[in-house]
Amino acid sequence: MSVELIAVEGLPEVHPGDDIATLIAAAAEVRDGDVLVVTQKIVSKAENRLVAVDPDDPLSHKALVEQESVRVLRRRGDLVISETRHGFVCANAGIDRSNLDDGVAALLPLDPDRSARRIRDRLRDATGAEVGIIVSDTFGRPWRKGLVDVAIGCAGIAAVVDLRGSEDALGRQLQVTEVAVADEIAAAAELVMGKADGVPVAIVRGLDPAWRRESSVKAEIVRPPAEDLFR
Amino acid sequence: MSVELIAVEGLPEVHPGDDIATLIAAAAEVRDGDVLVVTQKIVSKAENRLVAVDPDDPLSHKALVEQESVRVLRRRGDLVISETRHGFVCANAGIDRSNLDDGVAALLPLDPDRSARRIRDRLRDATGAEVGIIVSDTFGRPWRKGLVDVAIGCAGIAAVVDLRGSEDALGRQLQVTEVAVADEIAAAAELVMGKADGVPVAIVRGLDPAWRRESSVKAEIVRPPAEDLFR
Numbered sequence: 001m002s003v004e005l006i007a008v009e010g011l012p013e014v015h016p017g018d019d020i021a022t023l024i025a026a027a028a029e030v031r032d033g034d035v036l037v038v039t040q041k042i043v044s045k046a047e048n049r050l051v052a053v054d055p056d057d058p059l060s061h062k063a064l065v066e067q068e069s070v071r072v073l074r075r076r077g078d079l080v081i082s083e084t085r086h087g088f089v090c091a092n093a094g095i096d097r098s099n100l101d102d103g104v105a106a107l108l109p110l111d112p113d114r115s116a117r118r119i120r121d122r123l124r125d126a127t128g129a130e131v132g133i134i135v136s137d138t139f140g141r142p143w144r145k146g147l148v149d150v151a152i153g154c155a156g157i158a159a160v161v162d163l164r165g166s167e168d169a170l171g172r173q174l175q176v177t178e179v180a181v182a183d184e185i186a187a188a189a190e191l192v193m194g195k196a197d198g199v200p201v202a203i204v205r206g207l208d209p210a211w212r213r214e215s216s217v218k219a220e221i222v223r224p225p226a227e228d229l230f231r
Numbered sequence: 232m233s234v235e236l237i238a239v240e241g242l243p244e245v246h247p248g249d250d251i252a253t254l255i256a257a258a259a260e261v262r263d264g265d266v267l268v269v270t271q272k273i274v275s276k277a278e279n280r281l282v283a284v285d286p287d288d289p290l291s292h293k294a295l296v297e298q299e300s301v302r303v304l305r306r307r308g309d310l311v312i313s314e315t316r317h318g319f320v321c322a323n324a325g326i327d328r329s330n331l332d333d334g335v336a337a338l339l340p341l342d343p344d345r346s347a348r349r350i351r352d353r354l355r356d357a358t359g360a361e362v363g364i365i366v367s368d369t370f371g372r373p374w375r376k377g378l379v380d381v382a383i384g385c386a387g388i389a390a391v392v393d394l395r396g397s398e399d400a401l402g403r404q405l406q407v408t409e410v411a412v413a414d415e416i417a418a419a420a421e422l423v424m425g426k427a428d429g430v431p432v433a434i435v436r437g438l439d440p441a442w443r444r445e446s447s448v449k450a451e452i453v454r455p456p457a458e459d460l461f462r
Contacts, residue, residue, distance in 0.1 A: 001423045001430075003236040074460040081460060089374040138410075142373060142461035143320040145454045146391040146411025148418070150375070160377040179369075180377025181422065187379070188419030191412065191438060192232045199232075207422060223376045229305040229312060230373035230461060 001206070007192040008036075008201040016048035021122030024201055030123065035132035035157050035207055037149075037189035039200040041096055043115050043135050044106040053097070053105045061095070061105065068093035068107060073231065083231070084108060087222035088152060090139045109135065112153025113216045120155040132157030132212060136186035142230070149190040151182035151217050158182065158211040159220035180221055181211055232437070238423040239267075239432040247279035252353030255432055261354065266363035266388050266438055268380075268420035270431040272327055274346050274366050275337040284328070284336045292326070292336065299324035299338060304462065314462070315339060318453035319383060321370045340366065343384025344447045351386040363388030363443060367417035373461070380421040382413035382448050389413065389442040390451035411452055412442055 008028045014020065020042060030036065044050070054060040058078070066072075069082035073089060083089050086108065094108040109115045116133040123131055135153035140146075151159065163177035189202035225231045239259045245251065251273060261267065275281070285291040289309070297303075300313035304320060314320050317339065325339040340346045347364040354362055366384035371377075382390065394408035420433035456462045 001238040001240075001425075003419075003423050005234040005236070005419070007232040009232075076460060083374075143314075143454055143459060144381070144411065144414065144452050146409050146414065146452055148411050148414050178377050179421070180375065180379050183375065183377065183379050184418040184421055187415040188234075188236070188422060190410070190415055191234050191419060191435075194232075194439070204422075208425070221375050221377055223374055228374060229307060 003188075003204060003206040005188055005192045006203040006205065007199045008203060009199060011042075011199075011201060014042040014045045014200070016045060016050065018046045019122060020046050021119050021126055024119075024123060025126040028201075028203060030127055030129045030131055030203065031205065032130050033205075033207070033209060033212065034129065035134060035185055035204040036119075036123070037134045037136050037186055037202045037204060038116075038119060039193070040094070040108060040112070040135055040137040040152060041106060042200040043109050043112070043119075044096070047109055047115065049107040049109060050104050051107060052103055055102045061092075061097070064095055064105060064107075065093045068095060071231075083225075086112065086152070086218065087224075088139075089231070090137070094137060094152075108137070108152065113155065113218050114153070116153040116155035130156070130212075134182055134186050134189075136189060138190075149186040151180075151186045151221065153217050154182045154215055156212060157185070157207075157215060158213055159215045159217050161211060182215070182217060182221065234419075234435060234437040236419055236423045237434040237436065238430045239434060240430060242273075242430075242432060245273040245276045245431070247276060247281065249277045250353060251277050252350050252357055255350075255354060256357040259432075259434060261358055261360045261362055261434065262436065263361050264436075264438070264440060264443065265360065266365060266416055266435040267350075267354070268365045268367050268417055268433045268435060269347075269350060270424070271325070271339060271343070271366055271368040271383060272337060273431040274340050274343070274350075275327070278340055278346065280338040280340060281335050282338060283334055286333045292323075292328070295326055295336060295338075296324045299326060302462075314456075317343065317383070317449065318455075319370075320462070321368070325368060325383075339368070339383065344386065344449050345384070347384040347386035361387070361443075365413055365417050365420075367420060369421075380417040382411075382417045382452065384448050385413045385446055387443060388416070388438075388446060389444055390446045390448050392442060413446070413448060413452065
């Protein structure tokens with residue numbers, strides 16, 4: 001079995017109101033069963049989730065973080081780890097200022113699962129291909145240094161694959177095997193995106209067809225606070 | 232740019248004392264620049280990190296978890312989230328009972344970075360190819376449901392790539408861009424391994440050659456407790 005990770009090069013700068021699916025269809029040949037990973041930044045731009053901040057006033061950014069957070073978990077210096085309305089726990093409420101003109105910050109999409117469904121539907125219209133879409137963002141983690149890309153929204157691809165009850169190679173019941181494949185696909189895609197290279201979309205080709213189904217990051221990956229040992 | 236994830240099929244069951252590099256060299260053609268992801272389970276088996284547990288006595292497993300932990304972060308029912316001697320924070324001290332005969336549990340390798348270096352060196356001896364090695368394991372995360380594979384040891388491939396100071400596509404300084412590529416590579420590899428399929432090794436081909444360097448998960452990814460906001 002093999003899977004291919006393909007950077008989609010040559011996409012233009014994305015502006016508010018742009019249709020990402022049309023841009024992708026013009027830049028790449030997509031096939032049935034492909035999963036496309038699209039970074040949050042271009043989704044937020046296309047959906048006009050841009051807001052003005054004063055680049056010379058740190059309080060302007062700080063106020064925005066508070067506004068986008070429902071719960072602050074930790075603070076240290078300028079860093080705020082908080083929970084967003086979506087239930088994501090991340091730094092600075094996922095507000096992004098890189099790759100944007102000075103004085104503008106990008107908020108997370110209002111409903112990244114819906115963003116993914118919309119791109120999937122529009123890409124089907126444009127190309128006839130039935131694909132999965134993952135909207136990815138770059139998050140830090142407790143206990144481990146370095147950032148990794150994770151899924152914040154998905155459509156047409158499982159967020160979590162439940163292998164509980166499957167037998168392992170020795171015929172023994174597997175113990176704990178709910179795998180967050182959407183997060184693994186987002187992480188994999190980042191390997192061909194490269195932060196500084198401006199490649200906001202990658203195609204993941206050759207994934208297990210059994211993972212093709214309707215799904216949602218919100219329903220399958222966001223852990224409710226009551227079940228969470230670290231909130 | 233594209234990267235290929237290739238499952239290494241046909242590896243035999245691994246037993247204590249086996250040389251994993253020799254088994255890989257017999258099963259796959261490896262090339263300079265490839266990164267091979269090897270699951271913890273076969274590394275622990277080859278290094279004879281197997282210990283007896285009484286399958287009918289839950290206390291037997293529990294005592295082992297305590298013994299392998301330096302700090303317990305949370306408990307709920309049978310689940311213990313603890314920090315291992317290596318500095319990893321994970322469930323049940325990383326002790327694995329799936330895919331092992333009843334009555335035997337596999338502890339983590341004593342020094343997974345060293346395990347990776349040893350496999351890398353032996354694979355160079357056996358094939359002449361200069362590869363990177365990542366030893367992977369399956370961990371849960373706070374705030375997000377589902378497990379993902381992460382790197383617990385590495386050799387010949389960067390654990391974290393520091394893009395701080397690089398310019399983004401608009402010539403702006405990037406803000407936070409230390410990417411844990413070793414974790415992303417481990418996650419990517421899992422997409423072709425499949426928990427129940429018994430594929431414990433995958434080849435990742437086509438990664439950025441700039442990432443080929445000596446490295447260590449312990450030095451670059453394990454976050455010291457004093458820097459950690461969640462310990």
